Amino acid sequence: xxxxxxxxxxxxxxxxxxxxxxxxxxxCTESASAGGYVKDGALVTCTHLSYKPFQxxxxxxxxxxxxxxxxxxxxxxxxxxxxxxxxxxxGITSGEDFNTGKCDLSAAGMxxxxxxxxxxxxxxxxFDASQALLVKKGSGIADLAALSGKEVGVQQDTxxxxxxxxxxxxxxxxxxxFEDLPLLETAVRTGQISAAxxxxxxxxxxxxxxxxxxxxxxxxxxxxxxIGMKKDNAELANAVNKVLKEAKxxxxxxxxxxxxxxxxxxxxxx
Amino acid sequence: xxxxxxxxxxxxxxxxxxxxLLALVLLIVFANxxxxxxxxxxxxxxxxxxPDVIVVALLNTVIYTVLGFAFGxxxxxxxxxxxxxxxxxxxxxxxxxxxxxxxxxxxxxxxAFGFGVPLAFQVRFDIYSTVMLALGLVGAAYMAExxxxxxxxxxxxxxxxxxxxxxxxxxxxxxxxxxxxFRIILPPLxxxxxxxxxxxxxxxxxxxxxxxxxxxxxxxxxxxxxxSLTPILIVGLCYLIITLPLGYLSRxxxxxxxxxxxxxxxxSGLEVSA
Numbered sequence: 001x002x003x004x005x006x007x008x009x010x011x012x013x014x015x016x017x018x019x020x021x022x023x024x025x026x027x028c029t030e031s032a033s034a035g036g037y038v039k040d041g042a043l044v045t046c047t048h049l050s051y052k053p054f055q056x057x058x059x060x061x062x063x064x065x066x067x068x069x070x071x072x073x074x075x076x077x078x079x080x081x082x083x084x085x086x087x088x089x090x091g092i093t094s095g096e097d098f099n100t101g102k103c104d105l106s107a108a109g110m111x112x113x114x115x116x117x118x119x120x121x122x123x124x125x126x127f128d129a130s131q132a133l134l135v136k137k138g139s140g141i142a143d144l145a146a147l148s149g150k151e152v153g154v155q156q157d158t159x160x161x162x163x164x165x166x167x168x169x170x171x172x173x174x175x176x177x178f179e180d181l182p183l184l185e186t187a188v189r190t191g192q193i194s195a196a197x198x199x200x201x202x203x204x205x206x207x208x209x210x211x212x213x214x215x216x217x218x219x220x221x222x223x224x225x226x227i228g229m230k231k232d233n234a235e236l237a238n239a240v241n242k243v244l245k246e247a248k249x250x251x252x253x254x255x256x257x258x259x260x261x262x263x264x265x266x267x268x269x270x
Numbered sequence: 271x272x273x274x275x276x277x278x279x280x281x282x283x284x285x286x287x288x289x290x291l292l293a294l295v296l297l298i299v300f301a302n303x304x305x306x307x308x309x310x311x312x313x314x315x316x317x318x319x320x321p322d323v324i325v326v327a328l329l330n331t332v333i334y335t336v337l338g339f340a341f342g343x344x345x346x347x348x349x350x351x352x353x354x355x356x357x358x359x360x361x362x363x364x365x366x367x368x369x370x371x372x373x374x375x376x377x378x379x380x381x382a383f384g385f386g387v388p389l390a391f392q393v394r395f396d397i398y399s400t401v402m403l404a405l406g407l408v409g410a411a412y413m414a415e416x417x418x419x420x421x422x423x424x425x426x427x428x429x430x431x432x433x434x435x436x437x438x439x440x441x442x443x444x445x446x447x448x449x450x451x452f453r454i455i456l457p458p459l460x461x462x463x464x465x466x467x468x469x470x471x472x473x474x475x476x477x478x479x480x481x482x483x484x485x486x487x488x489x490x491x492x493x494x495x496x497x498s499l500t501p502i503l504i505v506g507l508c509y510l511i512i513t514l515p516l517g518y519l520s521r522x523x524x525x526x527x528x529x530x531x532x533x534x535x536x537x538s539g540l541e542v543s544a
Contacts, residue, residue: 088490089494090490090493090494093494094493094494094495094496096499115495151479153477156491156494157494174479175479175480176477176478176479177477177478177479177480178477179474179475179477183381183385183475183477184477186385186389187385187477189389190385190388190389190394191388191394192384192388192394192477193477
């Protein structure tokens with residue numbers, strides 16, 4: 001072996017040089033988002049299943065619901081096709097789904113709150129809601145006072161959770177948090193919790209399918225749902241708001257409402 | 271250019287170093303460090319997580335893991351003995367159990383226990399019982415095979431010696447074989463403990479009260495309120511606080527038992543294990 005190690009031989013240098021060129025070439029490719037959208041020709045919606053009747057899968061496995069139909073109107077206006085991505089709710093409410101380029105907007109029965117408005121941009125309100133109490137039929141629990149010493153279930157990251165936590169000390173109940181709505185509702189049926197607090201729209205839909213449960217009261221929280229977007233996406237927000245305005249004026253909104261809730265907006269609940 | 275084999279090998283080695291160095295350089299140059307810092311290293315968020323992340327989340331993770339491990343170990347031992355039994359139905363039951371609980375995701379087992387069983391059988395468990403049962407059922411399926419191999423690895427000479435001293439089969443099993451078996455399988459059991467620690471992250475699905483949160487749930491809760499992924503990093507580090515020492519312990523135990531792996535070659539006579 002020769003005295004001095006010649007590792008910088010010509011072949012080695014040539015190979016390294018080639019690698020540098022190839023490496024910098026590939027590393028420089030940036031996926032150019034199609035004019036601010038995450039996917040060409042599509043309007044990608046983040047949502048959290050299942051939240052019947054706002055978003056859920058029907059018998060054929062297709063995602064359908066009130067929110068889906070509303071966003072379809074937006075997609076039609078923009079000349080794009082809606083694609084739905086099911087993701088954990090906290091990614092939606094924290095805005096991380098937009099920051100990571102997962103979707104263009106989120107429609108998930110999401111209430112407009114100051115907290116959420118810090119990190120995402122909301123459209124104009126498109127649905128009025130309030131919180132409601134789901135209990136086992138015949139339990140006799142008709143208000144929060146009756147829940148003293150009991151467990152109340154809520155869904156992770158919802159305004160119902162906030163409402164429950166705001167009131168738990170006053171009325172003396174414990175709050176148990178569930179990942180999603182179906183598990184929460186099942187926990188009422190198993191008796192693991194005495195009651196569940198969630199949006200009235202979804203709870204009324206549930207008791208139709210499971211008559212051993214009932215909604216005994218509503219809490220007028222004056223909530224409104226909004227469609228979420230990236231904080232700086234003014235362009236999309238304007239488009240969405242335009243579509244919402246037109247839908248309400250043209251009665252298309254009422255049509256969609258009646259399709260999923262069985263009555264026109266403003267008619268009294270059962 | 272004719273090169274000796276040695277030169278060629280040496281060049282190839284240097285080339286690989288070159289590639290690694292290049293990859294590192296590209297990573298450093300092209301990573302968006304501002305974004306990474308904002309996404310993972312938000313100090314305010316991290317500071318706000320203490321002490322709850324330790325006294326509530328970490329503590330709960332440890333409690334759940336220990337409960338599941340204890341129950342799983344006892345059940346696993348029973349299953350291992352069933353599998354070694356001369357009674358046919360015992361062997362079949364044990365095999366069915368092990369194949370089933372090793373074959374389905376632990377998350378499904380949790381859902382079944384947290385919601386399916388109460389719905390079907392009109393029973394209710396508190397959270398700690400549910401976790402102990404669910405984690406334990408899954409853990410037992412994995413540990414049963416390990417324990418069985420450990421029992422079979424104990425030199426047959428031990429049983430023969432015990433019997434010749436007048437001990438019954440059962441007495442020999444309990445006082446002679448099983449203790450030795452456990453010494454042998456301590457490393458893989460420690461590994462199982464690490465796996466259970468990570469599986470404890472799945473119990474969020476059962477529905478938790480704030481004081482019952484384990485690390486992953488705590489991390490996700492904090493994540494939903496913060497603008498960065500720092501909570502995930504902190505919680506991950508907490509898991510490592512548990513699992514890294516366990517891994518180290520496992521390797522240490524493996525060295526101490528003379529590196530004897532399960533199953534070990536049969537030894538003869540009245541050999542007493544080291």
